[in-house]
Amino acid sequence: MPTPLRIALAITASLANGSAALAQQDAQHPETTDRIPRAQIFNNRMQAPASLPNVGFIWGSKAPLRSNKVIDSFYYPNQRDLDRAHTAEWYRQNHPSWITYQCDQRSPSFGYIYAWGAYAPLDTSNPEVRQYLLKTYIEPALAKGYHAIAFDNVALTNTDKRCGVWRDGAWVQLFSGQSRDPAHTAEKLDYIGWLRKEIHQRGGQIALNAKIDPQQPEQTKALIDLADIWVDEGGFSDACRRRVTGNAWRLKRDLIQERNNRAYVSINYICQATPPDNAEQAWIVASFLVTRNSRSYLAVLPQKDSGRWVDYPNLNPPVGAPTGPSQLEGTLAWRNYQRGYAAVNFSDRDPATLQQPPGNWRDMFGQPVGGPIELKPRSGVVLLKAS
Structure with a gap:
């Protein structure tokens, strides 16, 4: 029986080439290498969301921008239902076999709980669920003119504590519930690979807010290789809680440069709303300049302050192109x-x-x-x- 890693590598190899439409889109968004292109994280709090200096990528655009200079993306919360009316209770009544639970067989595996509640967690190994997400959210977004679909919170580790589903009144265990589970890794890579294929066939790109797991470097590379646009939340600095250092920094650098001309977005959260001090700015900008590939975008903003344009001095030193x-x-x-x-x-x-x-x-x-x-x-x- 093939191992989950072999499955992952096979998925990556089989999807190495995008469609002609995707290649044409890539040609429309070259990076200007004598400056630092920027990324905007949401634009729902901006009066003129299309009027952004030096921005080449928007994560979660409120509406399609229809621009050949900016890659706009439609936000989707990964393995969850974007419709807040479709609560866990709604699924129990309408599609009881679609929702995933923790190993206690009672608690939905929400993973992320917000002030308003939580998106219902769905079993994306289920072909019916996949088709529902495709027809309800992905196809309509691409038809409206979005360049890309942005999937949030994509991790190989089982951060949501997914364990199983109820089918016809019987419990079906899918995963162990442990953080690192080969079955969970294999299913995640299969699901993302399927999304990539479907999005490419419709002329779009797939953006993944994909987390690095230093304990699974080969599987991490397989996941990130599936992204046309790798969005790296936390980048090199994450709200003063930590800076990425050591082997994690080295792994990140290798993953970025191996992408060649495929897009990379570095999101760096600073401590507060005031401008970061010189040491913090130097760390972020230097790390970006050292590691950037030919299509890299930088975002620096206070945590939980997305949706508006935030700029600081010195984020775009005139270094020219790399030699x-x-x-x-x-x-x-x-x-x-x-x-x-x-x-x-x-x-x-x-x-x-x-x-x-x-x-x-x-x-x-x-x-x-x-x-x-x-x-x-x-x-x-x-x-x-x-x-």
Whole structure:
């Protein structure tokens, strides 16, 4: 019997090429490499949602923008029913075999509970459920003119504690209920692979807010390979709770650069509504510049403050285009640009010494820089040619 990983890799290989319509859409959205293209996270709190400087991707656009310069996406909460009227009780009365439960066989596996309640969790291994989601939400969104469908909270780990369903009055256990379960991983990859195929056939793209699981690197790569647009919530900085460091930073860098010309979106949450301090900005921008591929987009915003345009100074240093790939030595990563240089020390405990390139330099905040640079753990620097 094939293993879940072999199934995942087979799914990825079979879906490596998109449709002609998808390729045409990609050609309409090239990245401008001499600046940092931005991403907007929702646009429902904006008076002019289409008037955004330097934005190439919108996660969860209120309406299709019908623009050849911006990839707009229709938001969908992954394995849940977007219709809030379709509660868990509604499903018990109308489609009792479609809703998933925890292993106590009573509690719906909501996963995410909001102030208003929760979306009903659906069994996406069920062909009837898949067709319902396709016909009710995905096809109509693409028909309206959205470029992409954005699926939220896509994880290989069983964060929702899904366990089983009730069919014809009998309990059918699908998963163990444990966080890491090969059966759950295989079903998630099969479902996302099916979505990708159906969306491509209709000329759209699939955007995944997909989480990295460092304990499942090969399966994580298989998942992210299914995304035309990989949306990385938490990016390199997540609301001051943590910065991505160590092997997780290195894995993220490898996954981004392996995407070549397929889109990557880095969402970075800062501590509060005030502008981030220089150290936080330098860490975010330097990490982005070192790891970016040919179609990368950056978002920096306060957590739970999406829907409006948020901008901060210094997020777009004029470094020009990269002159080559990033380089690694220990926990020090760096990259040369036409008019700049970016470096990151992604160690979580050890400082590193950086020898700056020859010439006169200033940092991204305008301060002159000379001699060796001491980078603290979890820090970055962006240099610009002083001339």
